[in-house]
Each structure stands twice: as structure tokens, then as C-alpha cells.
Amino acid sequence: MSVAVPVAASHERVSDEARVVDAHGDHRVRRRMLLIAGLVVSVVVLAVVTVLSIAYGSKPIPVGTVFRAFTDFDGSNDHLIVRSLRVPRTAVGLLAGACLGLSGAIMQGLTRNPLADPGLLGVDAGAALAVVIGIYVFDIGSLLGYVWFSYAGALVASLVVYALGSAGRTGATPVKIALAGAAMTALLGSFTSAILLLDTETLDQFRFWNVGSIAGRDGDIARQIAPFAVVAIAVSLCTWRALDTLALGEDVARSLGASVGRNRALCAIAIVLTAGTATAACGPIGFVGLVIPHMVRKFTGPSHRWLLPYSMILAPILLLGSDIVGRVIARPSEVQVGIVTALVGAPFFVVLARRTRLANL
């Protein structure tokens, strides 16, 4: 099967190689410890942000009261706000954030395009348009109904963008894919706007949804979206090996025994599930999926074995953090999280892109 490693070439060489194996092994072990430690720290930060997201809102509620909402629920207004508004909102933020981070990371890996993001490449816009069509034409009113429209929209949009971007002799270059994505985003967005303008009821219902918001998600939505998000996340975490081999180029991937078509299909399914779930839950939210994998890559390197779990944990930190900022900067009113992530994400991304060259994928 494999070329056996010649062991006993000479005694000197053996001891030499043993030393070398140890040095290399040591480095691997140390690096792995560092990456695990980083993951633990990220989880702790996520836990802190989750607590903050429950404790702080546009209506100031003392921390003690928040705490008692769980231990000693008395049905007061404050307790109701915490239990039926802030907790579901936080839960949706956690799940959608994880999905956004993963979809961005997988999309960048699959297209080998540092600018890939479901928001930029039209996937979110496709999902959003499909949901709005579902509401307007088919009168769908619940999340369990939207989510299928969202998946279908995400799937169609990604196929069209990929087909447009890979047309012509040069194949799917990053620039062509990005251009096709931008054009599709604009086109689909204008269809969505047209429907919303035609029908004020749909507009009212989806004003918030369309800019991306996790507010007003009640417990039902959190419970309904959870199984979809869990499946999407599980599928996504299985793509790391496929992405790592695809990252070496099609020919090398094939030469290493990977089935390129099957691997790409798996990644595409993961993107549609994650982007579709996130969009169904909170509308298109940009920049999270774009920025987080780039931040993560600086620490983990390009290996998806680490990139994916890190993105999954860091993206909800950014999403919930932005949501908290949106709740407190405009008290007593709120700014939707989609706007805050764009406000935070865009300058951050400009700095990132200018200071250090973005990684070639």
C-alpha cells in the first residue's frame, strides 16, 4: 500500500531522525495546546457576552432583578422582559452567530476567495427574497415555513452566482465570483424592496427582519430554529477535511484521493444550511461571516480543523456584542444588529485589509 519508511539506513541517521521527529512532534503538541487554550478562552468570553446580553437592554434592569427572574420568577414586567425577550433573543443570536461564522469560513475556503461571505455573494439576498416571496405570495407566517424558503433561496442564489462567476474560459476566479455575487445581491435586493413597497403589510412585518435583527424573537422562534441550526452546525463542522484538501487546488486534492465533486457538494450544502438558517432566523446580517474567519486565520493559520470551531465560537461573540451595543447606544430605542455589525465590521475590515494583506486562500 504505502512506501514503507526505511528504518535502519544507518544508526546515525536513525538517531538523527528520532531527534528530528521529537522536535517536530514537540512543536505540534505545543501548538495544539495553545490552540485548545485559545478555544477555551473564546468559550469563556462567549459565556460572558451571553450573560451580558441577558443582563443589559434598552430598559435598564438591575442585575439582581435579572438574576431573580430565573431563581424566583414573580411575573413582573422586568422578569417577563428578561425571560420572554432577552433570553430567546440571546439564544437566537448564539445560534445565528455560529451559523454566520461557519458559513463565511466555509465559503472562503470553498471558493478560495478572501472576499467570500454569504452577504456579499448574494446567498443571503437570495434567502431573503425567497422568504419575502413566501410571505407575500404564499402567505407563510411562521418560521417553520420561512426556513424552507430560505434554504431554497440560498441554494438557487449560490448556484446562479457560481454559474455566472465561472462562465467563460478562465473558470471561477475570485474576482468574477465576487462581481457576480455583488450583481446578484443588488438585483435580488431590489426585487425584495419592490415586493415590500407593493405590500405595506409585508413591509411592516419585515422592516426589522430585512435589515437583520435578533430582536422580537420570542421563545417559539428560538425553539423552532434550534434543530435547524444544530443540523447546519453539525454538517459544517464535518467539512474541515474536505476544505483542507480543496485548499491545495483541484489537481492536488484529487491526487490525494479526495473526490472533488463530493467535497464541494458537501461544503455547498453546509453553506446553504448555515446561511439559510441564519437568514430565516434574523434576516441578512452582513460582515460577521466575512470578518470573523479573517481574524481567526491570523491566530490558527489556514487549517480548517481549527478555523471552523473558532469561527463558530467567535462569530456569536461579535453578533451578540453588536446587539448589546445596538440596545444601549440609542436608549430607550434600539439599533438593529445588522446595522451595528456593518458599522463595526466595515471599518474593521478596511483596517484589516489595509494593514495586512489578506491571506491568499
Next chain:
Amino acid sequence: MPTVDSQLAVADGVHDATVTDVESSARRSTNRVVAQRLSLAYDDRMIVDSLSLQIPTGQITVIVGANACGKSTLLRGLARLMKPKGGVVLLDGEPIHRVSTREVATKLGILPQQPIAPDGLSVGDLVSRGRHPHQRWFRQWSAEDEAAVAWALAQTDLTDLATRPVDELSGGQRQRAWIAMAIAQGTPVLLLDEPTTFLDLAHQCEVMDLLQHLNETDGRTIVAVLHDLNQACRYAHHLIAIKGGEVVVTGTPHEVVTEAMVADVFGLAVRVIEDPVTGTPLVLPLGRGRQT
């Protein structure tokens, strides 16, 4: 031209101590890679038309030919990266397109021209990815994988650079890192598409010496597309000259590299003399002014 069997007999005598899978399987069959009436095309443009050849097991085979003669396409066809329009490639006697991708990957590796590693990928990680065909979801990273990677790094003299990102290496080191990945894969047959292109002379020698070393130490079958005829003569046991997608001549460098062949295949007037260092043919182009 020495026969495959006599070559193997020599190899067996030298490497009694290191019996490898390669050698044992080489004893079983003569030639592991054979093309029969192979036709390869991009869309409707026929690049290789009904070509037959054999890759001698345990030797270094070099494919030469002018630009756009179908060398790289042929290599891709042999490695199952392209579906043939006609004919068949046999790997160990089986049509390669009926063998699973993963099984092919345990027998035959190919290094494409100018592969690109993602930024920040360390040499060690790149070489580790060569172990992909040996891994399953239930069997992730084993001691055997670790040993194969360490061995590949040592063979390519990259052990000290294992933690460095591939994109920060020099061209020669980078090519060595990719070769290390390919040999960590542990395939008895290794195909390389222009492994020395874009390297300076010293780095070209470094890469070719490495391939020769790999062939000599474990009898690995190596097939490379090369541009430099003199280099090809120095390192190849077996040469295949291609023109217009067809084999013009095959054999030892002495048999293949003649003034007539170069005139035919490359359309170039040359003088062929004996290489004072190695005794292999040395090709000296006449240039426009000196043609008679």
C-alpha cells in the same frame, strides 16, 4: 537499453536491507503504469491522440517535447486527472478509471505544475496533508502518519523548516516541500509536471538530485515532464519524446537524444556531444547564425 528486470535485479541487490512495498510489488509485475491507445481532449480539441506507452517500474522516466505538445496533458491523463476520450490507462493491470480515487491515491501521486498552498500553511502541515489517502473518519492521525511525515521532511532536508509557512520559503525550498508532501503520501509511483521550471540552476539540481535519491533509496517509479534536455539526459533512465500528442521515440537518453530527434521534435538544429561530466548526451543548439 537495460531491461526493467535487470534494473530491478540491481535494485534488489543494493537494497536488501530496506525491503519496501514498492520493490515487492515491482517484482510481481513488470510495469505498473501503461497507456493503451490513449486519447485526451479538452472539449473538442484533441491533445493526445491514440498514444501507447509503458512507464518502466522502478526507473526515472522523463517526458520531453516542445511547448504545447501534450506533455502535461499526458501526465494528467496518466494520473486520472482527465477522463480519456478513448483508450485506457492501466494501473497495475486495471483500467485506472475503474479504480476508486482513494485507491489510486495510495498507488500513484502527481505533483502539478506550480501548485499553490494557502497563505500561512506551515511546511509540516502541508506535508501532513499528503497522508490524506491513509486516513479515515474513524482513524485520524496515527504513529505511521507521523513517521511518514518526519521521514519525508528528513528526505527533503526540510525538518528544520517544518514550522515555517510555505509562502515564506524560497522557490527551491517550496518545491521540495511539495515533493515532501507527495512522498509522504507513500505512493510507489510519483508523477511530476515540470518540477524544475522557474527555479534557478542550483535549485533545479537540488530538486533533480532529490528525485534521483528517492528513486535510488526505495525504488520509487518517477515520471517527470522536463524542459531541459540536458537535465533529462542526466537523470532519466528512460526518455519519452512527444510531438503533437504522439510518441516519437522512447528509450535510453543515448538512444533518444540525437540531432535528428531534436530537429524533428523541437524543430531546432543542434549538435549532440558527450557530457564531459556524466557521459550522457549533451545538446548544444547551433543558433541561427551557425546553421549550414
